[in-house]
Amino acid sequence: MTTEKTVLVVGASRGLGFALAEEYCRRGRQVIATSRGQSSSLKQLQERYPETLEIETVDVVDLGSVKALHSRLEGRKLDVLFVNAGVCKAKELTPVEVKEKDFLDMMLTNALSPMRIIEIFHNSVMEEGVIAVMSSEIGSIGKCFGFWELYSSSKAALNMLMAAFAARNNEDKRALLLVAPGWVRTEMGGPEATLEISESIPLVADMVERNAGKPGLRFIDRHGQILPW
Numbered sequence: 053m054t055t056e057k058t059v060l061v062v063g064a065s066r067g068l069g070f071a072l073a074e075e076y077c078r079r080g081r082q083v084i085a086t087s088r089g090q091s092s093s094l095k096q097l098q099e100r101y102p103e104t105l106e107i108e109t110v111d112v113v114d115l116g117s118v119k120a121l122h123s124r125l126e127g128r129k130l131d132v133l134f135v136n137a138g139v140c141k142a143k144e145l146t147p148v149e150v151k152e153k154d155f156l157d158m159m160l161t162n163a164l165s166p167m168r169i170i171e172i173f174h175n176s177v178m179e180e181g182v183i184a185v186m187s188s189e190i191g192s193i194g195k196c197f198g199f200w201e202l203y204s205s206s207k208a209a210l211n212m213l214m215a216a217f218a219a220r221n222n223e224d225k226r227a228l229l230l231v232a233p234g235w236v237r238t239e240m241g242g243p244e245a246t247l248e249i250s251e252s253i254p255l256v257a258d259m260v261e262r263n264a265g266k267p268g269l270r271f272i273d274r275h276g277q278i279l280p281w
């Protein structure tokens with residue numbers, strides 16, 4: 053068994069999650085990367101890092117699947133838990149226009165499911181470790197411009213659930229980060245987004261590293277700037 057630091061990235065089949073897994077592999081970490089189905093990108097990454105990349109399966113909205121992953125990883129200690137999985141549906145729609153199912157899917161995938169994972173896995177994270185979850189700048193209520201409002205509301209709900217978790221666990225020494233990666237060109241971010249993945253993810257990984265051993269909850273961007281709730 054390696055003595056390298058271990059990182060679990062949940063939702064790493066593509067986009068920012070895949071880039072995080074790749075970045076941590078490049079940094080020599082032991083990486084456990086999850087996808088919900090087969091990911092050819094992760095398979096290829098494993099060919100490049102056969103010793104250090106482990107691929108696991110989990111569908112974040114399926115509580116049974118999350119508990120099964122937790123059982124499979126029993127006894128493993130994590131330096132970083134990074135919950136990245138998320139969906140964006142009905143970007144431009146309003147509450148009257150959106151299909152209810154699309155709104156509920158976003159709430160379930162982006163708010164409730166990450167918090168169930170954090171609840172179930174937080175004791176697997178080292179005391180000086182980091183629990184990070186992908187939030188978004190547009191999850192800020194204080195700085196709301198009405199952009200992608202239904203999706204934004206799912207990230208605001210995530211922020212509230214994480215704040216409630218932090219309040220309930222106020223003696224916890226782990227850093228709790230709600231991460232805003234910037235607007236990034238992925239399938240979700242779209243071609244008009246302002247950043248390449250390479251302009252966001254290395255900075256996110258640096259920022260997470262700097263937060264190790266610093267207890268408390270922070271809504272924080274890739275540069276380490278604290279964002280308004």
Ligand SMILES: NC(=O)c1ccc[n+]([C@@H]2O[C@H](COP(=O)([O-])OP(=O)(O)OC[C@H]3O[C@@H](n4cnc5c(N)ncnc54)[C@H](OP(=O)(O)O)[C@@H]3O)[C@@H](O)[C@H]2O)c1
Nearest residue numbers: 065066067068111112137138186188235236238239240241
């Ligand atoms: N791109 C941006 O500008 C931006 C900005 C702020 C925040 N974010 C957040 O960053 C995260 C990643 O976004 P992205 O831009 O990389 O999006 P993306 O390219 O659409 O990738 C989304 C990832 O989430 C996974 N996922 C979705 N539902 C899942 C489920 N039920 N179980 C397991 N995995 C699931 C997807 O897996 P599959 O391949 O199986 O679908 C995929 O790996 C999301 O939380 C997003 O809200 C993105």
